[in-house]
Amino acid sequence: TQLLEQSPQFLSIQEGENLTVYCNSSSVFSSLQWYRQEPGEGPVLLVTVVTGGEVKKLKRLTFQFGDARKDSSLHITAAQPGDTGLYLCAGARNRDDKIIFGKGTRLHILP
């Protein structure tokens, strides 16, 4: 059973376009993280959200945690080729618990 569903699985768009990827679950999480992974490297933490409805911005990336803390979205404005990579969401159900990963969204930005 996959507790965190990410959509879409693959996304290929032109440079300069906007996009949103989603992370959904039927479970409530105490915190949720987004990571970006490039080929042959480990995932790198982008953001952690902990409060329902929380919105965090990281340059052109906007992360939102759902009000019920069951889902999250990542919006990228004016995508750049450097945004290409695998985006993973991961959730912790308790404050000290190990986290659960989604399978990721593979994003490719065409120059």
Place this chain on the structure above:
Amino acid sequence: SQTIHQWPATLVQPVGSPLSLECTVEGTSNPNLYWYRQAAGRGLQLLFYSVGIGQISSEVPQNLSASRPQDRQFILSSKKLLLSDSGFYLCAWSRTGRFYGYTFGSGTRLTVV
């Protein structure tokens, strides 16, 4: 600042041979340590985690084992590799207490032939 080192970066091993992957963390004490395996299209699978020296929890019954001989050292081992052990292995650490996310090593690509 904290850093995590994982080696080797790539490894090709024959079936039935032993395995030892090492991970060390610098700049912090008493970290939580994790071993993950990442297969294409299957996301990250937690293999082992440790909250202290000598304390190992296994998530998936398998051909692998883990040890934590020192506070900031985590080792993944196998006595006899199987073809199905091939994959991308990632070590990670997190702070104890309130969870802020993981810091991952750069990974080891293991190919069993």
